[in-house]
Amino acid sequence: MKSKVLSVEFLSKSFGNIEAVKNVSFSVEKGEIVGLLGPNGAGKTTTINMVLGLLEPTLGNVKIEESDLVKNRSLALAKTNFAAVYAPLPGNLTVFQNLRIFSLIYEVKNASQRIEDLIMQFELSRFRDSKCGVLSSGEQTRVCLAKAMLNQPKLLVLDEPTASLDPSTAKEIRTKIREFASTGESGVLWTSHNMYEVEDVCDRVLFLSKGKILLEGNPKTLPAEYGKPSLEELFIAVAREPVSLQGV
Amino acid sequence: MSLTRCFAIVLRQYYLIRGSFARFVQLFVWVGLDMILWGFMTKYMNTLSDSKTNFVPMLLGAVLLWDFLVRVMQGVTIAFFEDVWSRNFLNIFATPLKISEYLSGLVITSLASSCVGLVVMLILSTSIFGLSFFSYGLTLIPFIMILFMFGIALGIFATAIVLRLGPASEWFIWPVPALISPFIGVFYPLTVLPEWMRGVSKILPPSYVFEEMRRIVAGEASNNQSLVVGLILSAFYILLACWTFKKTYGYAIRSGLIARYSAESVS
Numbered sequence: 001m002k003s004k005v006l007s008v009e010f011l012s013k014s015f016g017n018i019e020a021v022k023n024v025s026f027s028v029e030k031g032e033i034v035g036l037l038g039p040n041g042a043g044k045t046t047t048i049n050m051v052l053g054l055l056e057p058t059l060g061n062v063k064i065e066e067s068d069l070v071k072n073r074s075l076a077l078a079k080t081n082f083a084a085v086y087a088p089l090p091g092n093l094t095v096f097q098n099l100r101i102f103s104l105i106y107e108v109k110n111a112s113q114r115i116e117d118l119i120m121q122f123e124l125s126r127f128r129d130s131k132c133g134v135l136s137s138g139e140q141t142r143v144c145l146a147k148a149m150l151n152q153p154k155l156l157v158l159d160e161p162t163a164s165l166d167p168s169t170a171k172e173i174r175t176k177i178r179e180f181a182s183t184g185e186s187g188v189l190w191t192s193h194n195m196y197e198v199e200d201v202c203d204r205v206l207f208l209s210k211g212k213i214l215l216e217g218n219p220k221t222l223p224a225e226y227g228k229p230s231l232e233e234l235f236i237a238v239a240r241e242p243v244s245l246q247g248v
Numbered sequence: 249m250s251l252t253r254c255f256a257i258v259l260r261q262y263y264l265i266r267g268s269f270a271r272f273v274q275l276f277v278w279v280g281l282d283m284i285l286w287g288f289m290t291k292y293m294n295t296l297s298d299s300k301t302n303f304v305p306m307l308l309g310a311v312l313l314w315d316f317l318v319r320v321m322q323g324v325t326i327a328f329f330e331d332v333w334s335r336n337f338l339n340i341f342a343t344p345l346k347i348s349e350y351l352s353g354l355v356i357t358s359l360a361s362s363c364v365g366l367v368v369m370l371i372l373s374t375s376i377f378g379l380s381f382f383s384y385g386l387t388l389i390p391f392i393m394i395l396f397m398f399g400i401a402l403g404i405f406a407t408a409i410v411l412r413l414g415p416a417s418e419w420f421i422w423p424v425p426a427l428i429s430p431f432i433g434v435f436y437p438l439t440v441l442p443e444w445m446r447g448v449s450k451i452l453p454p455s456y457v458f459e460e461m462r463r464i465v466a467g468e469a470s471n472n473q474s475l476v477v478g479l480i481l482s483a484f485y486i487l488l489a490c491w492t493f494k495k496t497y498g499y500a501i502r503s504g505l506i507a508r509y510s511a512e513s514v515s
Contacts, residue, residue: 052342056502078344090334104256
């Protein structure tokens with residue numbers, strides 16, 4: 001049995017009377033890419049924020065490998081990294097400066113070499129000394145992904161990482177992340193609204209609806225299990241008629 | 249505490265200052281202008297006065313110390329605002345960085361930036377207007393320490409307010425020095441204040457510095473006891489400010505404020 005890089009147990013978050021996430025449990029194993037899917041407002045970003053320590057759960061706990069996020073926050077987050085379309089790096093610093101600062105925050109060993117490797121890997125050489133704010137959204141996404149890989153995290157959290165990329169670049173990025181997971185040392189938690197991408201990349205998907213995990217399984221076989229022709233149709237069903245899927 | 253992570257916060261400010269003429273110039277231009285303005289003012293006042301009072305160490309020295317306090321506070325707040333302005337909270341706070349490391353980084357940044365301002369002020373006030381800080385003797389050390397510590401406390405407290413109330417609340421922060429200045433007697437002895445204002449002065453550490461400075465300029469013996477009170481109060485305010493920031497950060501994590509900071513609301 002592979003060891004877990006992320007264990008989420010009975011996680012709940014309420015904002016006043018609104019329960020955004022209700023008793024959610026799941027895990028991500030080494031070498032695994034898990035898709036967290038669901039319509040807007042389903043609780044994906046709330047769950048991700050709790051996994052990243054940006055939001056304290058009302059109940060439940062999060063462990064990165066063996067490190068409890070509440071009890072040992074710094075150690076747990078040292079083994080994590082993320083990229084999200086809504087969290088660009090400061091636009092008033094260059095690509096190199098941003099990577100240098102985050103390499104210090106994550107205390108990356110041989111940081112200079114690691115930064116140069118990532119600049120090469122994400123084809124950022126010609127933007128190395130450009131301020132991030134002048135880059136296109138696709139280029140900024142590549143910088144964010146390079147930042148996310150800096151510390152070779154055990155858990156990589158990606159919130160719609162390819163949302164602003166053209167299909168060709170998105171494919172390259174998917175390949176890179178697949179390669180990253182295939183080393184067997186790390187796991188990836190991935191959200192996306194592109195079901196083609198999810199089917200291509202993810203080993204397992206979790207469908208969230210109204211703060212609960214409604215379905216879980218292999219994205220290639222799950223649609224057929226619920227009588228749907230494709231993952232996209234299954235997604236639409238989750239978004240529109242979640243109750244009809246609960247008893248299937 | 250990781251010094252490497254503290255250094256990351258300092259390095260970020262260094263990169264920003266190095267890459268921006270506006271950020272570089274503000275380190276010393278306003279304090280330099282203050283020295284020139286008040287320097288000529290004090291020279292003019294010296295010509296008006298019949299007595300042998302020298303206004304240079306009394307007023308220009310006071311302005312210099314006051315500007316130093318303000319620069320220390322702004323050194324912390326501006327470094328924090330850089331993260332607010334660039335919407336960097338998610339990137340910064342989803343890392344192993346501890347609050348103590350973040351605040352230490354802001355304090356070191358402030359120390360460096362305020363020292364630049366202090367050196368420029370000293371060069372201008374000494375070379376053009378003949379202000380000699382040696383006339384304050386060794387008491388200059390506690391003067392600087394009290395003002396630095398209180399400036400840091402004000403800065404951290406101000407960042408806690410902005411963290412709690414959102415980006416727009418930075419406009420509450422800029423006038424903070426002006427709000428406290430009447431109580432600490434930068435330009436006048438506390439005896440001219442009404443009783444209730446003197447009560448407030450007693451809990452503000454800089455008031456001990458400016459009172460002591462006037463005593464030395466008047467040729468009286470310095471009162472070390474009052475400087476010790478100033479130091480103790482400043483240390484207390486630093487602890488209080490750090491506690492306030494930590495509590496505010498805890499609230500921001502519980503309520504989701506950090507994750508939705510630009511919305512300035514959690515509902």
